[in-house]
Amino acid sequence: MTTPGNSSYDVWRPHVTVACVVTDRDRYLMVEEEVNGCIAYNQPAGHLDDFESLQQAAVRETREETGWTVALTHLIGVHQWRSKEHGDVIVRFTFAAKPLTHDPQQPLDTGVRRALWLTRGEIAALGECLRSPMVLMSIDDWLAGQRLPLSIVTSLMPGSAVP
Template sequence: MTTPDNSSCDVWRPHVTVACVVTDRDRYLMVEEEVNGCVAYNQPAGHLDDLESLQQAAVRETREETGWTVSLTHLIGVHQWRSKEHGQVIVRFSFAAKPLSHDPQQPLDAGIRRALWLTRAEIAALGDRLRSPMVLMSIDEWLAGQRLPLSVVTSLMPGSDAS
């Protein structure tokens, strides 16, 4: 019987990311960011860190990128896409969230120019300046009523919420 070689890192792995569709009536919280010298627009989003749940990552990324503290309400969907920016596959967990409070003094993550609230029409008009097709897709799925309970995403990581 052979023992697997654990020293090899040749296993393909996608990038796991989270995003929040934060709504205030007909407006959505967005970030304007600089990506490779170009301005792009995205929901508050980012990578899952080690030892955190997907829900914790979504709340953290929203706070770090916008200064907004949010409460997650639903999972909108899980989207898979190959980034044109770096060629890697992204698996994105898109959550719906409601805004709770804003700290305008909080410094925003590197590369984030500002947070802003836009309507769906204003977001669609950004066209190729959207960071990915998942931005508009997750808003449209939310508008279509796609809402899964947060309980469908479970974390068994130490220190994470159990849901």
């Protein structure tokens, strides 16, 4: 049996991720990426880094995966899901964001093939190519008017001011 004082003590932890639903009229910013040799589509999304607020992570991941700088406007929701890709649990904080500027020269993250703007219908038609069920769920939550104030997510980490 392991105990907190024992160096082999381990606590189960889910992966904490962030995503952005970035809208431009009826289109949504999406990422086409290669995952385990297959093409998948997702919102700009990724893992929370140490010493980073959830909001900082969402803005950073969007910029790294798409070249777009965004301003967060709301929290859409928090979703929990077990990934079919690796079997681990994902806890995903999804934010709504508006596009500000685009840098087409910015190199995109490893595995990201391109960023593209698609309508909800085009995204739904991707079916099994969506990275997770959270992709369409987040868009539908946003379309249904689910918008929580950003102040509901608070960080007490040093240097974690919202960008």
